[in-house]
Amino acid sequence: MNATLSPARRYADLGYYVHARSVFSEDLIRRAVEGMDALRERRYEAGTSPEESYWNPGDDPNKLCKIEMPQFANRAIFELVSHPALGRLAAEVTGAKMVQAWWVQLLYKPPTADDRTHGTNVGWHQDRQYWDAWTPESELFTAWVALSDVTADAGPMLFVPGSHRWGFRGEGDFFGQDIDAQQRGIRVPDGEEWSEVPAILPPGGVSFHHHLTFHASGPNHSTGPRRSFAIHLRTENSQPVNGARNGLARYIDDPERCPILYAAR
Numbered sequence: 001m002n003a004t005l006s007p008a009r010r011y012a013d014l015g016y017y018v019h020a021r022s023v024f025s026e027d028l029i030r031r032a033v034e035g036m037d038a039l040r041e042r043r044y045e046a047g048t049s050p051e052e053s054y055w056n057p058g059d060d061p062n063k064l065c066k067i068e069m070p071q072f073a074n075r076a077i078f079e080l081v082s083h084p085a086l087g088r089l090a091a092e093v094t095g096a097k098m099v100q101a102w103w104v105q106l107l108y109k110p111p112t113a114d115d116r117t118h119g120t121n122v123g124w125h126q127d128r129q130y131w132d133a134w135t136p137e138s139e140l141f142t143a144w145v146a147l148s149d150v151t152a153d154a155g156p157m158l159f160v161p162g163s164h165r166w167g168f169r170g171e172g173d174f175f176g177q178d179i180d181a182q183q184r185g186i187r188v189p190d191g192e193e194w195s196e197v198p199a200i201l202p203p204g205g206v207s208f209h210h211h212l213t214f215h216a217s218g219p220n221h222s223t224g225p226r227r228s229f230a231i232h233l234r235t236e237n238s239q240p241v242n243g244a245r246n247g248l249a250r251y252i253d254d255p256e257r258c259p260i261l262y263a264a265r
């Protein structure tokens, strides 16, 4: 793909866009890293705790740490998740008139020294599989913000270019650990091909992916943790099923929890 194409064109063609430059100040990245460490130790400064999570303080430190709605419990994380620069970039990439963060996950992938995954892999999936609170036509996507240097050996996200055009397959499993075996079980439509592109990002860099783009990530063989936030976003072209505030759409009327990052004037 021609590197001179616009972010919006790359996102539309590939189903993802990798912005390999920091969107945030070094100071905010440092404070958000501190906030991440505080949440891993159950230190909540913003008055409320995160939502019920896959990983809780005291759990196995070698497993993938996934904490839901971390912005409820830490001000620096809220500042990062609601940052206008991220909103402007998200609007540029998708053409949105409005961008809201409706669900957020803290993801901390510890390094693994041997060949076992220790439960740190993220299996192939399309996000749509987990987002049944939203109508199928809803325009939903993710900004994945790196807080550490996400090098090729740090278990970067892998994207399958063009897979956002394959339709909803329901064949993924976020928690699948044998990602190669899992990939062999995913049917590739006639005329399409499976390829995997790693999203290499510096601290503060961000990738955007469409809710139907297949993605996964392998073990972190670097020396430090791979740190990130998956900020799930919606545009003005999105509707909860039956207008209900259920499941992952339950907080969208509260900008203190689900901030609006961008609104066109």
Ligand SMILES: O=C(O)CCC(=O)C(=O)O
Residues within 6 Å of the ligand: 107, 122, 127, 142, 144, 156, 157, 215, 216, 217, 228, 230
């Ligand atoms: O952090 C990862 O490796 C995967 C994250 C993910 O599945 C997502 O952001 O949708």
